[in-house]
Every structure is written in structure tokens, then in C-alpha cells.
Amino acid sequence: MLRAFAILVPLFAALPAQAELPNLVPPGWQQVEADGANGRRFVSRDGTASMIARQSMASRGGLDRDMDALAYRDGEEVTYQRRAASWIAVSGYRGDDIFYRKSNLACGGTRWNTIELTYPREDKRRMDATVTAIAHRMGSYYGECAEADER
Numbered sequence: 001m002l003r004a005f006a007i008l009v010p011l012f013a014a015l016p017a018q019a020e021l022p023n024l025v026p027p028g029w030q031q032v033e034a035d036g037a038n039g040r041r042f043v044s045r046d047g048t049a050s051m052i053a054r055q056s057m058a059s060r061g062g063l064d065r066d067m068d069a070l071a072y073r074d075g076e077e078v079t080y081q082r083r084a085a086s087w088i089a090v091s092g093y094r095g096d097d098i099f100y101r102k103s104n105l106a107c108g109g110t111r112w113n114t115i116e117l118t119y120p121r122e123d124k125r126r127m128d129a130t131v132t133a134i135a136h137r138m139g140s141y142y143g144e145c146a147e148a149d150e151r
Helices: 063-071 121-141 148-151
Strands: 030-035 041-043 048-055 075-081 087-094 097-106 110-120
Touching: 063 075, 063 087, 063 097, 063 110, 087 121, 097 121, 110 121
Parallel strands: none
Antiparallel strands: 030 041, 041 048, 048 110, 075 087, 087 097, 097 110
């Protein structure tokens, strides 16, 4: 099974052999795109839900600006937002879909690991447990750095 952040090479570090990081990709979902600039995209079995996993640089001394850029996008109605020192989570509506986006600092605070899930509004109850599980597992990737690939 694919691990969303572990496979974003060179964006995300290769895992040491002994590391057992949690899988972020829901069971049965398939990777459909792999673009170094935009991350990796996965879709559900029925094709109605998708998840993008990507990594971007964090601004030293500008984490509030980073969080604002991660939170707000044109065409979205944000209905939920929570921030802490090392992460931000937002969700809401984009057209007929629900989106959930979470970014956690990684690589010692120098990178943002971001996942974004999109699914139809009518699938909210079905997707709640999946979204929660992915969001909680993201913190396990705090130490992952692309430099590890460049050894």
C-alpha cells in the first residue's frame, strides 16, 4: 500500500528501512497523477473522492503568512479553520463538493506537508472517519526531509 508522503520523491524523503510510518492513502484508493510540482493525486474506488498530497517550503519567520496562503483559495467557502503552532486545518465548500485541507510542518519546521481531500457533500458522513484518520496520522511525518534522498 502506498504512503502518500513517503512516495513523494524527491518532495518527500525515502523512509529508513526500520521506519513504520502510517499510511495516509485510504484502502482501495489508487494513484492517478504524480507531478513533482503539484504532488500526488489519489482517487477513491468509485472516483467521487480525491486526495492530493504535496510538500512545499515553509517561510522562516513567516508561518502566519504561510498558513493564510494554505487556508484561503479563490472559489472556496471556509466553514472550519483551526491553527496551532505547527499545523493548520481548513474545510468548507467548493461548488458542490466539500474540501478538507491540512498542512503540518515537517523537516524540522522547514517544509509543509499538505493533504487535500475533495468529495461530494452527500458523502460527508461516509468520509468523516477517513478525513479524521488521515489528519491525525500526518503528524508522524514531522521528521521527513527531502535531503535524506540526496545522500
